[in-house]
Amino acid sequence: MANEPPRDPVKYVETHVYLPYHYVAGDSRAGYLRALKDKKILGSKCSKTGKVFVPPVVNSPESFAPADELVEVADRGIVTTFCVVRIPVTGRDLQLPYVAASVALDGASVSIFAPIQECAPDAVRMGMRVEAVWKADGEREGSHEDILYFRPTGEPDAPQDSYIHRL
Amino acid sequence: MKRPVAVVGVGQTQHSSRRADVNIAGLVREAVDRALQDAGLEHTDIDAVIIGKAPDMLEGVAQPEQFLVGAVGAHMKPMLRVHTAGSVGASTALAAVTHVASGLYERVLTIAFEKQSEGNAMWALSPNMPFMPPLVAGAGGFFAPYCRAYIQRSGCPAHIGALTAVNARANAAKNEYAHLREPLTVEDVLESPMLWDPIRFGETCPSSDGAIALVLASEAAARKGPRRPAWIKSGASYAEAMWVPGRDQVSPLAGRTCAKHVYDQAGITDLWNQIDAAEIYVPFAWFEAMWLENLGFCAESDGWKIIERGEQKLGAHLPINPSGGVLATNPIGASGMIRFGEAALQVMGRAGEHQVEGAKTALGHAYGGGAQYFAMWIVASDQ
Amino acid sequence: MSSLRNVAIVGFAQLPVVARDLHRTSPEMLYPVVRQALADCGVERDAIDFQIAGSVDYMDGRPFGFVAALDVMGSWPPRLDLHLEMDASFCAYYAWLRMQAGDCDTAIVVGHGKTSEGDPRRVLNLQLDPYYQAPMGLDPVSTAALQASAYMARSGVSDRDLASVAAANRTAGARNPENQLHTAATPDELLKTPWAVEPLRSGYLPPVGETATCMVLAAEGKAESMCDRPVWIQGVDHRTELQTIGARDLTQSASARLAAEQALAMAGLQTASEVDVVELFALTPAEELILCDALGLDAQAARPVRNPSGGPLCGYPIMSTGAIRMAEIFRQLSGRAGARAVPGARRAIAHATQGHCLQHNIIWVLGTDRRWA
Numbered sequence: 001m002a003n004e005p006p007r008d009p010v011k012y013v014e015t016h017v018y019l020p021y022h023y024v025a026g027d028s029r030a031g032y033l034r035a036l037k038d039k040k041i042l043g044s045k046c047s048k049t050g051k052v053f054v055p056p057v058v059n060s061p062e063s064f065a066p067a068d069e070l071v072e073v074a075d076r077g078i079v080t081t082f083c084v085v086r087i088p089v090t091g092r093d094l095q096l097p098y099v100a101a102s103v104a105l106d107g108a109s110v111s112i113f114a115p116i117q118e119c120a121p122d123a124v125r126m127g128m129r130v131e132a133v134w135k136a137d138g139e140r141e142g143s144h145e146d147i148l149y150f151r152p153t154g155e156p157d158a159p160q161d162s163y164i165h166r167l
Numbered sequence: 168m169k170r171p172v173a174v175v176g177v178g179q180t181q182h183s184s185r186r187a188d189v190n191i192a193g194l195v196r197e198a199v200d201r202a203l204q205d206a207g208l209e210h211t212d213i214d215a216v217i218i219g220k221a222p223d224m225l226e227g228v229a230q231p232e233q234f235l236v237g238a239v240g241a242h243m244k245p246m247l248r249v250h251t252a253g254s255v256g257a258s259t260a261l262a263a264v265t266h267v268a269s270g271l272y273e274r275v276l277t278i279a280f281e282k283q284s285e286g287n288a289m290w291a292l293s294p295n296m297p298f299m300p301p302l303v304a305g306a307g308g309f310f311a312p313y314c315r316a317y318i319q320r321s322g323c324p325a326h327i328g329a330l331t332a333v334n335a336r337a338n339a340a341k342n343e344y345a346h347l348r349e350p351l352t353v354e355d356v357l358e359s360p361m362l363w364d365p366i367r368f369g370e371t372c373p374s375s376d377g378a379i380a381l382v383l384a385s386e387a388a389a390r391k392g393p394r395r396p397a398w399i400k401s402g403a404s405y406a407e408a409m410w411v412p413g414r415d416q417v418s419p420l421a422g423r424t425c426a427k428h429v430y431d432q433a434g435i436t437d438l439w440n441q442i443d444a445a446e447i448y449v450p451f452a453w454f455e456a457m458w459l460e461n462l463g464f465c466a467e468s469d470g471w472k473i474i475e476r477g478e479q480k481l482g483a484h485l486p487i488n489p490s491g492g493v494l495a496t497n498p499i500g501a502s503g504m505i506r507f508g509e510a511a512l513q514v515m516g517r518a519g520e521h522q523v524e525g526a527k528t529a530l531g532h533a534y535g536g537g538a539q540y541f542a543m544w545i546v547a548s549d550q
Numbered sequence: 551m552s553s554l555r556n557v558a559i560v561g562f563a564q565l566p567v568v569a570r571d572l573h574r575t576s577p578e579m580l581y582p583v584v585r586q587a588l589a590d591c592g593v594e595r596d597a598i599d600f601q602i603a604g605s606v607d608y609m610d611g612r613p614f615g616f617v618a619a620l621d622v623m624g625s626w627p628p629r630l631d632l633h634l635e636m637d638a639s640f641c642a643y644y645a646w647l648r649m650q651a652g653d654c655d656t657a658i659v660v661g662h663g664k665t666s667e668g669d670p671r672r673v674l675n676l677q678l679d680p681y682y683q684a685p686m687g688l689d690p691v692s693t694a695a696l697q698a699s700a701y702m703a704r705s706g707v708s709d710r711d712l713a714s715v716a717a718a719n720r721t722a723g724a725r726n727p728e729n730q731l732h733t734a735a736t737p738d739e740l741l742k743t744p745w746a747v748e749p750l751r752s753g754y755l756p757p758v759g760e761t762a763t764c765m766v767l768a769a770e771g772k773a774e775s776m777c778d779r780p781v782w783i784q785g786v787d788h789r790t791e792l793q794t795i796g797a798r799d800l801t802q803s804a805s806a807r808l809a810a811e812q813a814l815a816m817a818g819l820q821t822a823s824e825v826d827v828v829e830l831f832a833l834t835p836a837e838e839l840i841l842c843d844a845l846g847l848d849a850q851a852a853r854p855v856r857n858p859s860g861g862p863l864c865g866y867p868i869m870s871t872g873a874i875r876m877a878e879i880f881r882q883l884s885g886r887a888g889a890r891a892v893p894g895a896r897r898a899i900a901h902a903t904q905g906h907c908l909q910h911n912i913i914w915v916l917g918t919d920r921r922w923a
Contacts, residue, residue, distance in 0.1 A: 011187070013681060017227050021611035021668045025298045026575040033298065051412050058578045061408035061621035064585075064595050081319075083311030084364035100363075102312055109412035113300055121364070126319055144300045160319075167316055167416050169652040190681065222613035223635070227680065229608040230635055233905045234679035234793045243808055246790045246910070247644060250607070250635045252614050258632060262644060269650035270552070296612055406601075406631035408621040421628035536617045540631070 028056045031070065036146040039134055043108050045069040051109035073107035075132035076153065080104050080111055080163040084121040099124050103150055104166055111167065118151035126164075127157035168268040168432075171550060173389035173396035174511040175274075175382050176206025182346040182377035182496045185284035191231060192238035195280050195378050199239055202276065202380035207393040210240030213382070214272040218279070219249035219259025220500030221535075224291035225283040239278060251404065253306075253448065253535030255279065256379070256503030257542035258404040263383050264544075273388045279504035280378035288374045288499075307371060307451060309537065311363035313416045314453035318365060320417060321456070321468035328370040328452035329356035330474050332494055335449070338481055339491025341520035346375045346496040356452075370452035370494075377498035379505050386550075395548065397511035400528075401432030402544035409537050416538055422461040425541040429530075430463070433545040438463055442545075443526040444486050444513045446506040448533040450493045455479070459487070462532065481521065489513065489521040503533030507544055514548040554816075556920040557649045558773040558780030561766035562877040563587035567730040567759040567865035570666035576610060579762040580662045581622040587658065587764040591776040595624035598766075599654035601631050602645050604638040604661045604869045608676060611668050619662060630654065637661065639831075639872025639902035639912055642765060646783060649769045656772050659765040661870035665758050670868065677906065683795065690833070691755060693906040695747040697800040698836035702749060704801040707839060709749060713737035715835035715849075716754045716863060723860020725890040728874075730759040731864040754835050756866035763870040765877065770920065779884040784897070784921040785817030788912035795907060806844035806901070806911035813899075817915035822847050825915070827882050827898040828854045829875035833862055837908055841901060845913075854899070855892045858882060872902025872912070879916050 025033065028044070032055040035042045044056035048065035052073060060067045082101035085094075099116040101124065116124050118133070130150040140146040178201025180186070186194055203210060216239050218232045228234070232248040235241075249259040256279035263277035283291070293305050317323060333353055339345035356369030389396040405428070407414070407421035414420070435441045447462065449455045456470035464485065465473055473479055479487035488494075490509040493502050510531035512518040523529075528547045534540060563586035565571075571579055588595060601623055605616045616633045625631065630653075634641050638661030645657040671689035678684040678693075701707065720735040735753065743753030766776065773780040789805035789812075791798060798804075810822060822828065822845040832838035838861070842849040847856075859878035862871050879898040881887040897917040904910050 013685070015227065015680060015685065017676065019608075019611070019668060019672055019676075023297050023611065023667050024570070024572060024575060024664065026578050027573045028578065029298050029575070053410060053412075057410065057621070058574075059581050059622055062411040062626050064624040064626070081312040081316040083308060083315060083366070084361070085308055086360065086364065087362050097364075100308060100312070110410050126316070144298075164316070164320060165415065166413055167313065169650070222607050223676075224607065224613050227676065228684075229673060229676035230606065230905075232635075233677050233790075233909060234683075236790050236909075237792045237794070237797075241790055242792050243789050243805060245788050247640060248635045249632065250616070251631075251633050252617060262632060265644070265647050265651050265653065268653070269647050271554075271647070271650060291613055294612070404631060405628040406620050406625055407628040408625040409617070410621055411626050424628045536614065536620075539617065539620060539625075541628075 028058060032056055034142045037140045037142040041073050041075050041105060042070050043073045045071050052107060053110055054105060054108040054112055073105045077103050077105035077130060078158045078163050079116065079124065079126060079128045079130055080167045081126055082116065082124055097121050102167055103130060104163060114147065115149040117149040125157060127160060129153045129155040129158060170268055170270055171386045172264050172267040172399045173384055174399065174546065175384045175389050175392045175394060175396045176202040177381055177508045177512055178202030178205055179344050179379040179505065179508060180377050182344055182375045182498060184346065184373060184375060186282065186376040191226060191282050192235055194282050194376060195235055195278060196238050198378035198380040199276065199278060202382050206382040208274065208382060213240060213274055213276045215245040215266055215275045216241040217247050217249065217259055217263040217266065217275060217277045219255040220280055221252060221255055222291055224286060225281055225288060225499065226285045251535055251540045253499060254404065254503050254533040254540040254542045255535065256501050256505060257507050257531065257533035260381060260504050260507045261402045261404050261542055261544065264399055264402055267383050267385050274382060274384045276380060276382055278378065278380045279501040281498035281500035282376045283374055283499060284376050307363045307366050310451055311366045314451060315365050317417045317453060317457050321471060323456060323471040326353060326357065327456055327471045327474050328367065329353045331452035331455045332356045332370050334480055335488060335491050335494035338489050338521055339495030342490045345491045347373050366451050372450040372493045372497040375496050375498040377496060377501050379501050379508050381504065381508055395515055397514045397546040397548065398550045400545045400547050401429040403428040404542035406540045409539060417457060418461040419538045421539060422534065422541045425543050426462045429543045429545050435545065439485065441528055442485060442530050443528050444489055444523040445530040446488055446490060446492065446509045448493055448502065448506055449488060450497060452494060455487060481523065486523045489518065489523055503542060506533050507531035511546050514546050553922045555650055556770040556782055556922055557646050557767055558782045559765060559876060559880045560768045560773050560777035560780050561587045561591040562880050563590065564728060564763040564874065564877065565761045566728050567761045567867050569730060569757060569759055571760060576662045576664045577618045577622045580619055580660055583762050583764040584623055584658065584660065587766050591766050593776060598656050598658050599630060600645060600648060600657040601629050602641045602657065602659050603633045604636050604641040605663050606635050606869065608673050609663045609665065609668060609868050623660065637869055637872035637902055637904055638763060638765065639876060640788065642767065642873065642876065643786060643788060643912060645767050646786060655769045657767045659767060660763065661873045662762045663760065663869040665760045665868040670758060679793065690906060691747045691750065693795060694834050694837065695750045696795060697907045698749050698834055700800040701836050701840055710737060710741065712754055712835040713740045715838050716740050719857050719861040719863040722858050722890065723864030726860050729860050729864040730757060750834055756833065756863050759865055759867050761867040761870055763873045765873055781880045781883045781916050782920050783914060784917045785813040785915035787812035790910035793905060793909055800907055803840050803844040803908040803911060806841055806908060809911050809913040810845045813913040813915050817921060819915065822899055823854065825854050825897040825899050826895040827858060827879060827892050828856050829859060829878045829900045830857060831862055831872050831875050831902045840908065858890050858892055875900040875902055876914060883916060883918050
């Protein structure tokens with residue numbers, strides 16, 4: 001039996017590809033993640049224009065100048081835009097639906113992506129002021145998950161022209 | 168461009184969710200055979216092969232152009248492999264244009280493909296990377312916030328995405344190669360599930376297997392061919408950095424810069440009247456309105472009005488995506504070249520049922536990355 | 551051959567090749583070399599018309615790995631741009647071609663990738679067709695060993711001969727501060743290293759290494775103000791072959807031979823032995839000998855001098871190894887090679903390859919003089 005050729009032509013070959021990778025975070029990103037353990041959000045400042053990039057970068061993509069100086073930015077800011085995700089993604093375990101927002105932190109010149117919670121998805125608005133909700137002391141590990149999510153602060157929304165060109 | 172370049176052959180595959188009848192080489196070969204036959208050429212007439220496709224994780228083969236050498240007739244020829252994310256099909260065609268424009272190559276074959284049914288496309292496009300926030304849910308999840316920002320900025324009504332999707336399907340029904348050809352109604356779209364609010368399922372491109380090949384030739388070689396060629400009047404591919412403070416993700420500067428470059432080079436000064444058809448890269452319906460503005464067909468915030476008035480339909484003033492576009496067919500690596508190839512077919516008068524009558528000048532457009540890469544060309548029936 | 555535009559290499563910068571840069575991601579390694587290359591040419595970023603990058607997603611272990619490089623290359627305002635899934639040497643070809651098409655006068659060509667993050671032998675198994683060859687578990691060392699074995703059987707080359715070729719690279723490489731391996735080795739020492747995949751000893755193969763590189767190319771009219779001694783491209787050609795290992799004569803490299811013939815013809819030369827220096831992207835000593843055959847070079851002859859840089863054996867950073875061969879020629883011909891300068895060098899060949907068993911080869915003929923009037 002085992003030596004008989006297959007009756008039907010072979011149509012498919014299923015191959016599982018297993019490739020291990022060991023990524024380097026880089027000092028810039030590592031410093032940013034470590035600071036999250038201390039409830040600090042770091043950015044780096046362009047040596048030419050003073051604009052602040054979060055997470056820190058080695059150079060400003062705008063001016064091409066180095067951006068080595070680290071600065072702290074606030075853990076609060078404005079939702080500049082967002083979407084409500086309603087479909088699951090392989091390898092992610094966020095509960096659906098969730099709000100993925102672009103958040104412009106006070107003091108930063110570019111936005112970060114973050115989930116918004118403690119707010120019905122329908123109630124999230126562009127311009128909404130939000131603050132970070134951190135993992136409890138002792139539970140933070142120096143990873144992106146140290147910030148659990150952002151929630152509305154209850155303050156009045158920021159005016160449209162303060163964020164509409166700052167997505 | 169140092170010397171004129173023409174499209175002398177176009178070949179595409181039957182695009183579908185899964186081409187289980189061919190392997191990767193077979194898929195690519197289907198397009199190549201059709202393009203060569205279209206051009207009245209043999210593979211021995213081709214001087215170089217330029218291939219493009221999107222991330223290799225989509226098929227689980229690293230640099231597949233290497234094993235495809237025999238299938239595409241590239242043995243003992245120069246071959247290059249391009250990858251510029253979603254715009255790759257288009258930037259690949261432009262790299263091929265360079266070959267002929269340089270004067271060093273007479274006829275080149277350029278191919279773009281994706282057989283993404285063979286891998287796991289969703290994973291391949293957004294795997295969980297360490298040191299990155301695990302948030303963005305695929306391409307739709309990335310672009311949806313900017314579609315929302317467009318809607319906010321422009322006052323675009325909620326049904327514009329649906330109108331765009333319905334029109335794309337109506338056009339695709341007239342395109343024998345398109346993947347999704349069943350008609351849709353506005354109600355179908357508005358009742359379809361919301362995936363990444365504000366983008367609905369009915370407003371989202373499919374995942375397709377497909378390939379397209381073009382044969383580009385010098386003026387002398389083009390004049391020897393059996394078909395009326397499409398002359399490439401201009402072309403350019405640009406890229407911009409991602410994290411530029413205040414970068415306009417709704418109407419990226421790279422798109423506007425690229426458009427100006429190709430219009431200036433082709434002598435287009437009155438876009439609305441000089442372009443007869445445009446194949447633009449719309450993977451999520453809202454982008455059609457956004458790109459109409461970015462490309463300069465109308466003022467900022469007016470793109471959605473063109474769609475509401477139906478001016479972008481077949482038979483109307485400026486048909487957009489008469490092939491059905493990316494919303495009907497999206498083998499990621501191929502889509503950019505399909506835009507370029509369809510624009511060429513229009514001015515060659517060979518777009519069959521979805522032909523724009525009397526089309527003499529057409530625009531092909533594609534974008535990729537975080538709306539960072541833009542590639543465009545303008546083709547015309549007259550040299 | 552009708553007249554082409556004279557284009558030169560006017561600058562090159564790289565980081566030293568290291569096993570693993572623990573402090574920087576791939577784009578972060580690229581930033582300083584782009585700045586350095588431009589500074590050496592005395593120009594600002596805006597003076598560059600076109601940018602092109604070489605990197606491979608599977609080597610990066612992420613899809614769209616190259617997109618992050620835009621932010622470190624000065625891609626603002628938006629730039630004319632392209633990216634190839636190929637070594638930077640092939641990217642340089644496209645940039646050269648664009649100059650021939652009149653589409654640009656200056657270009658930066660970058661190569662980047664952190665080889666250390668993945669396992670290259672496993673990743674490059676995926677280059678093989680997924681139906682017949684990849685499932686056999688062949689990796690680039692195994693396929694190179696198949697080629698070496700076939701070559702040795704046909705030519706009579708011995709293990710000791712391979713050791714001698716490798717040792718010559720190591721001796722030269724000891725004088726090149728950019729290398730990952732910078733100690734000399736004798737044939738006897740290398741003969742004592744264990745088999746990696748017989749007939750290739752581990753001493754014949756490069757270690758895993760990484761760097762980032764930036765080359766600056768400029769056309770006549772611009773080149774002269776960017777470099778005191780531009781190195782002119784006199785001829786270039788590249789060819790690929792069928793990948794299927796069993797369908798090729800592994801004892802020869804037909805594509806390298808044809809590319810060399812075409813490139814030499816463009817340069818107005820009869821044979822490769824008319825040049826003074828040759829830099830070969832040979833991963834193994836057997837490949838080096840096969841390439842010598844393909845170029846019509848006597849492997850025993852003292853001129854042209856082969857791999858004064860130490861070759862890929864001393865530093866094999868993914869995506870930049872081909873560019874570094876061109877860089878060495880730039881250094882040799884522009885008086886930047888210091889203690890390892892080849893005296894009186896005026897003409898040279900730089901080679902690059904990709905794919906298993908020398909599947910795809912590019913040959914550059916470079917010189918101190920312009921080719922076309």
